[in-house]
Amino acid sequence: MPEGVPAAIPEDGLTARERRLRPALIVNTGDGKGKTTAAMGLALRAWHQGWSIAVFQFIKSGKWVTGERIALEALGAEHERSGAGGEVEWYATGSGRRWVRKPGAEPDQADAAREAWAEVRARLVEERHNLYVLDEFTYPLTWGWLDLADVVATLRDRPGAQHIVITGRNAPPELIEIATTVTEMHKVKHPFDSGQKGQAGIEW
């Protein structure tokens, strides 16, 4: 990204420093690739700042261990060992291998998503972490598994300087409204369209 030259100075009574430190609520949405990987790339920056990082996977199963998880947990272990960077906690939910195809068909997964959200909520109140990655969090919202109004109020009114990144298609307008940064990953060309299959090291 280009060096940050603000397009406008808002009349919000904040100093530049206060604005600079305003907690981010980032939403990566759209039908293209890069939503989760961009969140994980951000976690690298957070790690270097010594931030406490928590990743909550709302759909991908804990049984389906991804490369990003192994790598970020290796950085968490490095923090434990040497004090470099920040701590990394990983919370995987979801009972299926990777995806729920039929909303409502797997109540276990809805329960798991509600449990994960309750955990996020509790940690936000405690100001437990500096960065929360809520991966594929839009789906339990879209599918009605979570109360959107509760989620929006909890995120909007969170205390302190807790940064949040949310990924998933079809982010609800209410979420976009309270976000500081929204990027739509738009699919221009996708390997699955030409018969390419997912491959290790690229898709997981």
Place this chain on the structure above:
Amino acid sequence: MPEGVPAAIPEDGLTARERRLRPALIVNTGDGKGKTTAAMGLALRAWHQGWSIAVFQFIKSGKWVTGERIALEALGAEHERSGAGGEVEWYATGSGRRWVRKPGAEPDQADAAREAWAEVRARLVEERHNLYVLDEFTYPLTWGWLDLADVVATLRDRPGAQHIVITGRNAPPELIEIATTVTEMHKVKHPFDSGQKGQAGIEW
């Protein structure tokens, strides 16, 4: 991303396994955030596969050390120490703090970009790495610092199973043509628009 169900089976004479292993050429372009971070998130997956990873930064200066660099280099060091994951090499070019504002104004940086590309080219011929991240590579192309036809032919005809990720705005059509995956990071909401300044842990 949803589990890969190909939309069509191409008549290319390849087996599913050959298609699965087709080397990726991924382009993250557009005016939104997440182009570089998505490339770095992909590097986490590659690391877990034990792949050799090389990151070439075409614009960001080596003097401007980012969180993603420190964190990925920590993973590279972990590989050296324990054999986990893959090796990580970082090649930073660019003479400015972070950005060239006036194309053509800094010939040193054009030379540095040409040098970096020559290095990428030589390594592709040797099949030196499994994943190349060419960060902000579209700019030296757009600004005429590199020969687009040479770049396109070199990338397209690269031997073996070498995966490439290219980031930057305004990817040239010739590059999009040869890519396997193209995502446009589209800016829906950007913190700089409302006077927010860049902050450590988020923008670098």
